[in-house]
Amino acid sequence: MKSVLMVAEKPSLAASLASILSNGSNSTRKGSNGVCSVHEWNGTFQGTSARFKMTSVCGHVMGVDFISKYNNWDRVDPVELFSCPIEKKEATPKFKMPAFLSNEAKGCENLILWLDCDKEGENICFEVMNSVARSMAGDVYSRKVTYRARFSAITDRDIKAAFNNLAHPNENEARSVDARQELDLRIGCAFTRFQTKFFQGRYGDLDSSLISYGPCQTPTLGFCVQRHDQIQTFKPEPYWVIKAVVKTKDGDDVNLEWKRVRCFDKEVANMFLQQIKDQKETRVISVVSKEKAKSRPVALNTVELMRVASSGLGMGPHHAMQIAEKLYTQGYISYPRTETTRYPENFDLVGVLHQQQNSPEWGDEVKEILSKGVNRPKQGHDAGDHPPITPMKLASRNELDTESWKLYDYITRHFIGTLARDCKYLSTTVTVMINEETFTATGKTLLDPGYTTVMTWQAFDKNEIVPNLKENELVPIKDMRLTEHQTCPPDYLTEAELITLMETHGIGTDASIPVHINNICQRNYVTVTSGRRLKPTTLGIVLVHGYQKIDAELVLPTMRSAVEEQLNLIALGKANFHAVLKHTVDIFKLKFQYFVKNIDGMDQLFEVSFSPLSASGKAHSRCGKCRRYMKYIQAKPPRLHCPQCDETYSLPQNGTVKLFKELKCPLDDFELLSWTMGNKGKSFVFCPYCYNHPPFKDMRKGNGCNSCSHPTCPYSLNTNGVCSCVECESGVLVLDPSSGPKWKLGCTRCDTIVCLFDDAQKITVLSEVCDCGAQSVNVEYKPEKSKLPNSVTEMKGCVFCTTEFGKLVDKPKTAVNVRPRQFRGGKAPNRGRGRSRAKPKDKMAQLAAYFV
DNA sequence: GCAAGGTC
Numbered sequence: 004m005k006s007v008l009m010v011a012e013k014p015s016l017a018a019s020l021a022s023i024l025s026n027g028s029n030s031t032r033k034g035s036n037g038v039c040s041v042h043e044w045n046g047t048f049q050g051t052s053a054r055f056k057m058t059s060v061c062g063h064v065m066g067v068d069f070i071s072k073y074n075n076w077d078r079v080d081p082v083e084l085f086s087c088p089i090e091k092k093e094a095t096p097k098f099k100m101p102a103f104l105s106n107e108a109k110g111c112e113n114l115i116l117w118l119d120c121d122k123e124g125e126n127i128c129f130e131v132m133n134s135v136a137r138s139m140a141g142d143v144y145s146r147k148v149t150y151r152a153r154f155s156a157i158t159d160r161d162i163k164a165a166f167n168n169l170a171h172p173n174e175n176e177a178r179s180v181d182a183r184q185e186l187d188l189r190i191g192c193a194f195t196r197f198q199t200k201f202f203q204g205r206y207g208d209l210d211s212s213l214i215s216y217g218p219c220q221t222p223t224l225g226f227c228v229q230r231h232d233q234i235q236t237f238k239p240e241p242y243w244v245i246k247a248v249v250k251t252k253d254g255d256d257v258n259l260e261w262k263r264v265r266c267f268d269k270e271v272a273n274m275f276l277q278q279i280k281d282q283k284e285t286r287v288i289s290v291v292s293k294e295k296a297k298s299r300p301v302a303l304n305t306v307e308l309m310r311v312a313s314s315g316l317g318m319g320p321h322h323a324m325q326i327a328e329k330l331y332t333q334g335y336i337s338y339p340r341t342e343t344t345r346y347p348e349n350f351d352l353v354g355v356l357h358q359q360q361n362s363p364e365w366g367d368e369v370k371e372i373l374s375k376g377v378n379r380p381k382q383g384h385d386a387g388d389h390p391p392i393t394p395m396k397l398a399s400r401n402e403l404d405t406e407s408w409k410l411y412d413y414i415t416r417h418f419i420g421t422l423a424r425d426c427k428y429l430s431t432t433v434t435v436m437i438n439e440e441t442f443t444a445t446g447k448t449l450l451d452p453g454y455t456t457v458m459t460w461q462a463f464d465k466n467e468i469v470p471n472l473k474e475n476e477l478v479p480i481k482d483m484r485l486t487e488h489q490t491c492p493p494d495y496l497t498e499a500e501l502i503t504l505m506e507t508h509g510i511g512t513d514a515s516i517p518v519h520i521n522n523i524c525q526r527n528y529v530t531v532t533s534g535r536r537l538k539p540t541t542l543g544i545v546l547v548h549g550y551q552k553i554d555a556e557l558v559l560p561t562m563r564s565a566v567e568e569q570l571n572l573i574a575l576g577k578a579n580f581h582a583v584l585k586h587t588v589d590i591f592k593l594k595f596q597y598f599v600k601n602i603d604g605m606d607q608l609f610e611v612s613f614s615p616l617s618a619s620g621k622a623h624s625r626c627g628k629c630r631r632y633m634k635y636i637q638a639k640p641p642r643l644h645c646p647q648c649d650e651t652y653s654l655p656q657n658g659t660v661k662l663f664k665e666l667k668c669p670l671d672d673f674e675l676l677s678w679t680m681g682n683k684g685k686s687f688v689f690c691p692y693c694y695n696h697p698p699f700k701d702m703r704k705g706n707g708c709n710s711c712s713h714p715t716c717p718y719s720l721n722t723n724g725v726c727s728c729v730e731c732e733s734g735v736l737v738l739d740p741s742s743g744p745k746w747k748l749g750c751t752r753c754d755t756i757v758c759l760f761d762d763a764q765k766i767t768v769l770s771e772v773c774d775c776g777a778q779s780v781n782v783e784y785k786p787e788k789s790k791l792p793n794s795v796t797e798m799k800g801c802v803f804c805t806t807e808f809g810k811l812v813d814k815p816k817t818a819v820n821v822r823p824r825q826f827r828g829g830k831a832p833n834r835g836r837g838r839s840r841a842k843p844k845d846k847m848a849q850l851a852a853y854f855v
Numbered sequence: 856g857c858a859a860g861g862t863c
Contacts, residue, residue, distance in 0.1 A: 013862060038863065062861030069857095076856070084857090094861075123861060184859075191858030199857080217858050328863075340862085515860060640856090 004045075005053040008111040008139075009152075010060060010104070010131050012118045014039050015338060016157070017059035020117055023162045024055070034058060036103040048113065058107055063123070064130035066094040067184045069192070076196055082599070084193040085592040089185060101134040108135035114149045116172055120387055122574060126180035128172040146171055155387035158347040179574035182584045186566065190591045191217045194557075194598070201602060202609060203640070204651065207619020209542055211527040212640040212656070218563050219511045221550070223519045224528050225558040226504050227537045228547035230496040237492035243272035247442055248482040249285065249435065249472075256481060257470040259435060259442035265488070276485050279437040287476045288434045288441075295447075297426040297461065299454040301344040301383040302391030303417045305513040306506055308339065308410075311417075313498035313535045315460065316409050319524075320498060320517035326410050327392075335403075336414055337393050340514050344383030347390055352377055352422060358397050359415060368457045369419060377422045393418045416457050423454035426461070431469045437480070444470045495536040508560040509567065527639075541612045549605025553598055617646045624662050626650075627672035627692055635660070643691050652691040654678070655705075657820070663688050663741050668708075669716050670698050677741035678707065685749055685756065685818040688718050688741050709737035710751050720751070723768050725802060726777035729815050730755040738768055738780075748802075749818070758813040759802060762788045773801035782808075 011017040021029045021042030029044040042057040073079050073087045093101065108114070116131060118124035128151060132143045141148040150169035154161050194216035202214050243266050247259040266272040305324075312323035327339035346352060356377065360369045372378075383391070394415040400408055427450040435442045446469030455462035472478060496504075498520065505511050511519050520537075523529050528543030539547070550558040569587055572578035620634030620642075629647040636642045641654040654660050655678045663677040668690035679686035687707030697703060702710045708718040716722065718740055725748055728734035734752030746766055748757040760766055765783040773779055783797045784790065791798050792807050802812055 060861090061863065064861095066860085067858095074857090081857095095863085098863090119861090127861075180860085187858045187860085189858090193857090195857040213856065215857065219859065332863080512860075514862080518859085 005048055005051055005113065006111040006140075007048050007053050007055050007113040007115060008108050008135070009055060009057040009115040009117055011057065012059060012124055012127060013061060014059050016117070016119075017042060017057050019157055020162060021055075021057040023157075023159050024057070024166060029055075029057070034103055035106065036099045038098055039103065041107060053113075056107060056111070057117075058104075060100055060104070060118075060127060060131060061095065061098055063094045063127055064100045064104075064134060065091040067181075067188055068092050069188070076200065079196075081193040081197040082592070082595060084196070085189050085588055085595065089188065104131060104134040105138045108138045110140055111135075112140045112148070114139060114143060115152055115166075115169065116149065117152045117154075120153055120155065122176045122180050125173050125176035129174070129177045132172070156343075156347045156385065157389060158349055160349065161347075173574075175576045176574045178580045179570045182573055182580060182587075183567075183570050185584060186587055186591070187218060189588060190595075191215075193595050197595070197599060201606075205606070205615060206609060206613040207616045207634075207636045207642075207644065208614050208638045209527075210638040211542060213526055214542075214546070215522070215526055216557075217519075217522075218566065219515065220519045220522050221547075221558050222508070222510055222560040222563065223501070223505060224523045224539070224543055225547050225550075225560065226501055227496050227523070227529050228539045228544055230493065231539045231544060234492045234495070239489040239491065240267060241269070242267045242488050242490065243269055244486050244488060245272070245276055245279075245440070246482070246484055246486050247437065247480060249478045250481045251471045251478065253471055255468075255471065257433075257444050257472070259444050262441040262443065269487075272485055275440060276483070279440050280483055282437050282480055282483075284477050284479045285435050285437045287472050287474055287478065288436050290431065290433050290472060290474050292429050292431045294450065295428055295430045297428070297453075297455070299378070299381060299423055299425050300417060300420050300458070301381045302346055302421050303393070303414060304342050304344045304383075304386075304391055305340050306342070306502060306516065307344070308392055308414070309517060310499040310502050311413060312410065313502070316413060317535060318406065318409070319521070319531065319535070320502065321521040322406075323410060324517050326407050330403075330407055330411055330414075334395055335398050335407075335411055337391075337395055338389045339392050341389035341391060342384070342386035342513055343388055343391055345385045345391070346380055346383075346421075350390060352380070355393055355395075355418065356422065359394065359419065362397055362399075362415075364400070364412070365416060365419060365457050368423070372419065372422055378424050380421045420454040420458045423457060424451060426453040426455045426463075427451040428463065433470050433472045435472075435478070437483075444472075446470060495532065495538045498531070498535045498537060501537060504560075509564050510560060545605070545608040545612055549608050552604040552608070553601045554594055557594065557598070616644045616651065617649075620644060624674035624676060624691070625667075627668065627674075630672075633691075652695050654691065654694070655689075658684065658686075666718075668693060669713065675708070675718065677739075679742070680818065680820045682745045683756075683758075683816075683819045685754060686739050686742055686747070687737075687749060688739065706751070709735075709739065709749065724778065725768055725780070726775075728753060728755055738766060754818045755815050756818045757802070757815045759808075760790075760811050762790070764788075769799065771799075773804050775801060775804050777801050777803055782811075 011020055017040060025044035029042040031040050031042050034041050038061055039059050044055050046053055046055055067089055070088045070090050114135065116128045118127045132149060136143045143149050151172045152165040153170050154165040198214040198216060202209060245261045249257050249259060251257060309320035309323055312318040313320055330336045331339050356369055356373055360366050360373060392414055398411055403411060429448045429450055431446050433444045447467045448469060449463050452462060502516055505516050524531060527540055529537045529539050532538045547558055556562055566587060569583050573580050573583050620636035622632040623635035623643060624633060626633045626645040626648060631647045633643045633645040636644055641656065643652040643654060658678055658680040660676050660678050663675040666675045668675055671692045673690050673692040675688055675690055677688050687709045689707035693711060694705060699712050701712055709720055711719045712721055713719040714721055720735060720737055723738040723740060724735045725738060726736055728736055728750040731750060731753035734750035736748040736750055736757060738748055744762045746760050746763060760782050763782050764785050767781045769779045769781055771779040779799055779801050781799045786796050789796050790811055798807060800808055802808060
């Protein structure tokens, strides 16, 4: 029997495809990497019986990066990034995707690729093929071994048709993605590194740790600044309107609207008024009623969900998608990333409605639709990806948190709305002529609320009164006058408007749009103001104006599409991969060099808005070179700047940095500082010079004195190290001499801390070693504060073994307020095992290993 | 520390 391996783009799709292809007869097991599942069944392939194995990747298997030596910002000139070697690296090392695929492919004769049918999917096909090339039974690059399934909807019919008409992966399309990745990397990183270093080296109050550039994020910012500029340059213009009021027989006032709407010339407006102002009455020319409809929505896709979440639910797109993902994994809604707004033909609309009929929120509306018959949904667009976003099961308000409920509520009401009737109303327009001037009055009456009974926010507030006027009727004019108005500037761009702009200009995809918006917020280029409007910051404005000054193309929304046009030539096989890549890289390298040469143009704008480093910050601690005070710049990224030496030293992000007793580093005379994330967080003493320029080979950049192997300094690892870390492989628990009276040991590598000897006056790490391998300590308390037995004030012993210390030493715990760390390969540290009084590993052996 | 694109 043949073995056939099939691979989809994500675990959820593998499950759906397996169920369809096996007619529900597949078995399922968890994959070795913990995220993918493997579905198996027996069937027929090419006329012989076969064992099928369906699994998936999780998006891209590989990502692209520069080879590591080019990732040193201090030693590499960014212009080199246009030509330096790049390599493919595993996109998410913890998934171990190549190993997983290779293992599952062992002994398989055929490979069928079920990746999404777009260019990215085609590229992932080749990533999968490369992963399994060695373990497949045949040559994976042969057209007799590897096939491509092309499907345009996840329906029984479409999937089975794809299976019966297998094609081959399209290498040109895949290559166009390779080119896109390489271009984005080279261009984005070159500009970002150059800008960041240039401006951070000059200004102290930029408040962004990164001044980034990207072919998607920069035009996105450009839209926000464009609106800002429109607001700034807006000149209000006066205009005039004739307001006329007539009286009905019932004595009601009816305000009439002038058909000319408004007039920008006061003289002219006055002339119109003069011609009619003496009229005492007027005749109704016509009364026309017309049935109008507000259309029910098309089925919901990602971009529309994000727009509504932002404008209607007050949720940012990034946040909304996080919640949608959660609802999806919990089985409440269907896959939330899709461009499609059309239900598949055999989609069980009625079945989904049935699930909702007992809801206390919208059950009545659902029952009514079910009893009267479902309305045919509006034709939407089928992008060939996933079905529109729909509810998958009934949820009640109290089983979800507030925000999840808001989103679920919207998705469900939207779904019901797509199956309801249009909202119908009667629009009645009364036309009146006063001499030569035409005026109208309009009123609306609701005929059928249709879908607005469930999408209540779109409903009529109340019927607008239809003026009780008849054709040919003569009505008295009660009032007529000229009113003066002013044109108003537009408001800042809403997130919803920005999403629409990005979508129409092809900037980003449904999955990446929220990421780009999030980026420009987090980098402090825009802030979200009330009504989720995006107001550019000074930094965002000078950046965009700077590009416009130097090379306006860099910020144009058409830039992305121009590059994509080039890439498309590769995809269509009309141009050579290398030729297109070289051509485009060359163009951007020239643009980059021109940008660097003319950066003064942008700098002139920065100069006006920001303070130079030398004028920023407060005097803080002394420089070891010139003995003068350096300045502490608190704005992101935190730094110390020595105006005398014109040197800048980075400081740890987050947390608090303080002077440590005016003590000095014995190596360079810089004053020592202490950094802490609070009593329950990490902390250490550090020398600002060594932190940036580690003095010893075994000390890494960005470390404190707790990692320094100075033999005699009272703050070094050698003096304060207690034992190897009880949680991680290679760290050492070191006493933080600045942490008293809330004393603690902290690991030099992982986030483990041990709080101990609260309120002690002094703790000294001794040279004596306990049997367990830990250094002994001497603890001293003031007499009134002693927690030692018999209130003695001093005691020697082992933190882990001395019984008298038992209650004074906490369990090792994970420091709070630290960002979760990614452990690449190797064993992740064990957390929360609750090992109190753990026996440490042999410290000396550990230290020796550490220093190698 | 950087881009944009997949997805968890």
